[in-house]
Amino acid sequence: MTLLELDLAQAREGLQNRDFSSVELTEAYIKAIEAARDLNAFIVETPEKALAMAEESDRRLAAGSHRDLEGLPLAIKDLFCTEGIQSTAGSHILEGFVPPYESTVTSKLWDAGAVLLGKTNLDEFAMGSSNITSYFGPVTNPWSEPGAARPLVPGGSSGGSASAVAARLCLGATGTDTGGSIRQPASFVGCVGMKPTYGRCSRFGIVAFASSLDQAGPMTRNVRDAAILLQRMVGHDPKDSTSATVDVPDFEAALTGDIKGLKIGIPNEYRMDGTPKDIIDLWQKGVEWLRGAGAEIREVSLPHTKYALPAYYIVAPAEASSNLARYDGMRYGLRVDGENLIETYEKTRGEGFGDEVKRRVLIGTYVLSAGYYDAYYLKAQRIRTLIKRDFDQAFDTVDLLLTPTTPFAPFGIGERADDPIKMYLNDVFTVPTNLAGLPGISVPAGLDGDNLPLGLQLIGRPFDEATVLRAAGVLEEAAGFTALPPYLAEGGRA
Amino acid sequence: MSLDEADVARIARLARIEIDPAKRSALAAELSNIMGWIEQLNEVDTDGVPPMTSVGEAKLAMRSDEVTDGDKVEDILKNAPEQQDGHFVVPKVVE
Numbered sequence: 001m002t003l004l005e006l007d008l009a010q011a012r013e014g015l016q017n018r019d020f021s022s023v024e025l026t027e028a029y030i031k032a033i034e035a036a037r038d039l040n041a042f043i044v045e046t047p048e049k050a051l052a053m054a055e056e057s058d059r060r061l062a063a064g065s066h067r068d069l070e071g072l073p074l075a076i077k078d079l080f081c082t083e084g085i086q087s088t089a090g091s092h093i094l095e096g097f098v099p100p101y102e103s104t105v106t107s108k109l110w111d112a113g114a115v116l117l118g119k120t121n122l123d124e125f126a127m128g129s130s131n132i133t134s135y136f137g138p139v140t141n142p143w144s145e146p147g148a149a150r151p152l153v154p155g156g157s158s159g160g161s162a163s164a165v166a167a168r169l170c171l172g173a174t175g176t177d178t179g180g181s182i183r184q185p186a187s188f189v190g191c192v193g194m195k196p197t198y199g200r201c202s203r204f205g206i207v208a209f210a211s212s213l214d215q216a217g218p219m220t221r222n223v224r225d226a227a228i229l230l231q232r233m234v235g236h237d238p239k240d241s242t243s244a245t246v247d248v249p250d251f252e253a254a255l256t257g258d259i260k261g262l263k264i265g266i267p268n269e270y271r272m273d274g275t276p277k278d279i280i281d282l283w284q285k286g287v288e289w290l291r292g293a294g295a296e297i298r299e300v301s302l303p304h305t306k307y308a309l310p311a312y313y314i315v316a317p318a319e320a321s322s323n324l325a326r327y328d329g330m331r332y333g334l335r336v337d338g339e340n341l342i343e344t345y346e347k348t349r350g351e352g353f354g355d356e357v358k359r360r361v362l363i364g365t366y367v368l369s370a371g372y373y374d375a376y377y378l379k380a381q382r383i384r385t386l387i388k389r390d391f392d393q394a395f396d397t398v399d400l401l402l403t404p405t406t407p408f409a410p411f412g413i414g415e416r417a418d419d420p421i422k423m424y425l426n427d428v429f430t431v432p433t434n435l436a437g438l439p440g441i442s443v444p445a446g447l448d449g450d451n452l453p454l455g456l457q458l459i460g461r462p463f464d465e466a467t468v469l470r471a472a473g474v475l476e477e478a479a480g481f482t483a484l485p486p487y488l489a490e491g492g493r494a
Numbered sequence: 495m496s497l498d499e500a501d502v503a504r505i506a507r508l509a510r511i512e513i514d515p516a517k518r519s520a521l522a523a524e525l526s527n528i529m530g531w532i533e534q535l536n537e538v539d540t541d542g543v544p545p546m547t548s549v550g551e552a553k554l555a556m557r558s559d560e561v562t563d564g565d566k567v568e569d570i571l572k573n574a575p576e577q578q579d580g581h582f583v584v585p586k587v588v589e
């Protein structure tokens with residue numbers, strides 16, 4: 001086995017057994033990233049920093065004082081602030097911004113010994129489902145249809161992290177998920193992506209998009225790796241008043257492989273018109289796999305599902321318009337001078353924001369403006385209550401829900417871009433969990449007729465990531481998804 | 495809900511985003527389309543349903559009122575487009 005073939009758990013073992021050094025492992029990834037620049041998965045590569053971190057890890061490994069993630073090279077979505085390293089949120093308005101502080105999630109990863117390979121590309125301010133809204137250009141999915149030349153999107157907004165994991169340019173990556181931005185790209189590239197419960201991970205130092213929805217999470221090659229990475233990302237943080245004070249279980253230990261008697265709900269309302277047959281068939285297979293493993297399958301109803309997406313497109317833009325008000329060109333980031341202060345604001349933001357960000361800030365401003373607040377924003381927040389109640393009622397009778405992750409397979413770069421609503425539909429199956437603050441995971445489960453990966457989603461009760469991961473492990477095992485993308489780092493394939 | 499060019503100009507001013515007047519009409523059509531799609535929420539009877547105010551229903555934690563951070567003038571100014579003598583330099587605010 002080459003170094004790049006090892007998953008995170010295997011690399012951890014190899015490092016601790018001193019089969020190879022963190023510097024060797026890190027050098028292999030640095031080379032792979034350099035050779036894969038045409039994917040545009042990284043905005044900034046940090047090879048020198050990575051090697052310095054790897055050397056420190058090797059010292060600790062030699063001394064027998066290694067930490068949980070000692071010497072394991074990771075990629076970080078460029079929405080996380082990293083001290084001394086440019087952090088852009090994929091936006092021109094933050095180009096050149098070098099944070100003097102570190103996000104809580106990434107500082108936890110470094111405290112556990114992980115190695116930073118670089119910052120991954122994303123949709124601007126995490127607004128998008130295809131990574132085409134990034135100021136730094138689109139990311140290419142390492143998957144493609146046999147014989148077809150068109151490059152495919154990796155999904156979004158964590159598209160760079162997704163491509164990097166799938167092409168074996170890192171052992172794992174961080175993502176963030178506001179409406180599906182971890183799970184949808186994970187499904188599009190055939191990797192595992194988990195959004196934990198709202199409040200599980202601190203949001204401190206993550207560039208804010210919609211603060212009541214944003215959550216960080218891991219993107220990895222398999223479920224075990226997700227459990228390992230998640231363990232070192234979570235926990236209460238006094239710097240984020242919404243971060244939860246609940247206990248953190250041992251996620252890796254939760255992977256018992258036993259789901260006998262677990263009740264799994266199949267929500268009727270997720271059978272949407274127009275969903276491709278491949279996806280419906282795969283969902284049915286998922287039901288059979290879980291039933292075969294001893295789970296009890298039940299039909300459940302989430303009556304307000306259809307309203308989740310339009311409600312999201314009020315709540316998320318409203319919060320974004322407020323959060324993005326800080327980009328005014330005064331204290332950091334781009335400044336474009338005008339004749340007076342207001343003109344300077346307007347020119348700075350007009351030039352600094354891309355089209356999709358402008359669209360959402362304008363919608364958010366509109367729905368919060370005088371005379372419209374009750375009709376739109378309050379209405380959407382009432383519907384959010386109904387959606388949460390739907391889930392609460394379902395979880396009275398079942399332990400988990402199984403759904404497809406996305407309503408369609410990866411599409412070409414530039415497609416679905418003519419109509420914003422077409423793009424928004426990507427997140428129809430993932431948005432409800434964000435509105436209700438629930439944990440969800442996407443597990444690669446099969447290929448469609450064009451040989452493109454498809455994921456299935458498991459949704460759990462608040463703070464029950466352990467059960468979500470346990471069932472995800474069983475689903476993964478049963479699905480036996482071993483296909484690799486046509487584009488893979490050299491040495492990533494046996 | 496249909497938005498026209500004047501609406502776009504008004505919202506853009508509120509949001510402090512310069513929009514090329516030539517693009518207002520296309521943007522008005524786009525935003526109208528999105529707002530029209532959102533109108534389906536009116537099908538839902540929400541009388542008596544409280545608006546969600548917090549996802550986790552968590553009570554905010556209290557802490558003692560102590561200074562825990564500070565003395566970081568250099569850090570804070572590090573990314574300033576323009577600075578002088580430990581201050582941000584900004585355009586004139588009051589005429």
